[in-house]
Amino acid sequence: MQNNKNSKDEKVSLDETLPHQINAPSFKGTGIKIQPPFENSFGVIVGDSKYSSPQSPLENWSADTDPAVMSGDEWIHPTNDIGWNTAENRELLEQKKQPQAFPFMHPTKDVSHGKD
Numbered sequence: 041m042q043n044n045k046n047s048k049d050e051k052v053s054l055d056e057t058l059p060h061q062i063n064a065p066s067f068k069g070t071g072i073k074i075q076p077p078f079e080n081s082f083g084v085i086v087g088d089s090k091y092s093s094p095q096s097p098l099e100n101w102s103a104d105t106d107p108a109v110m111s112g113d114e115w116i117h118p119t120n121d122i123g124w125n126t127a128e129n130r131e132l133l134e135q136k137k138q139p140q141a142f143p144f145m146h147p148t149k150d151v152s153h154g155k156d
Contacts, residue, residue, distance in 0.1 A: 056074055061089075063125045065130045066133075067133065069138055073119075074119045075118045089120060
């Protein structure tokens with residue numbers, strides 16, 4: 041049995057989904073590829089779904105901590121982010137998907153209209 045100690049190399053998706061998040065949308069068919077976790081400038085791994093890191097300002101919070109330290113793009117993962125679970129962002133993904141009948145129908149024209 042192999043012991044993989046590098047969490048950065050762990051596969052984060054299954055068939056372009058995030059199965060560990062019950063309401064996470066599927067990226068399948070959207071052209072958006074699931075991205076691996078990354079390390080930000082604080083040494084915190086973002087996107088690994090572990091949500092806790094000894095280096096995180098949240099784990100070292102004090103009255104002197106400026107909350108702005110945790111703002112910005114380095115805290116947001118492009119695909120493994122809770123924001124994808126909102127109705128608005130799920131709708132964005134759905135708009136990128138091909139129609140279910142694809143490739144047997146034209147993606148933008150109803151060629152059967154008025155034929156029956």
